[in-house]
Amino acid sequence: MARGIVECPSCALDVDRDKHPDVCPYCGYEYPEEKPTKRITAVLFIVLMLLFVFATAC
Numbered sequence: 866m867a868r869g870i871v872e873c874p875s876c877a878l879d880v881d882r883d884k885h886p887d888v889c890p891y892c893g894y895e896y897p898e899e900k901p902t903k904r905i906t907a908v909l910f911i912v913l914m915l916l917f918v919f920a921t922a923c
């Protein structure tokens with residue numbers, strides 16, 4: 866999947882993520898992996914929070 870030019874969160878330089886998908890070539894910053902399991906965990910957490918709110922509201 867093409868990511869294109871993305872600003873590095875560490876040194877704020879524009880990095881071609883297609884050529885450097887893992888590490889920033891300027892400062893060596895390791896980009897966090899966008900794993901789908903993290904998104905599932907976040908969604909589950911939100912659902913649990915909503916269930917907790919509804920359970921206490923009744």
Ligand SMILES: [Zn+2]
Binds near residue numbers: 876878890891
């Ligand atoms: Zn950088």
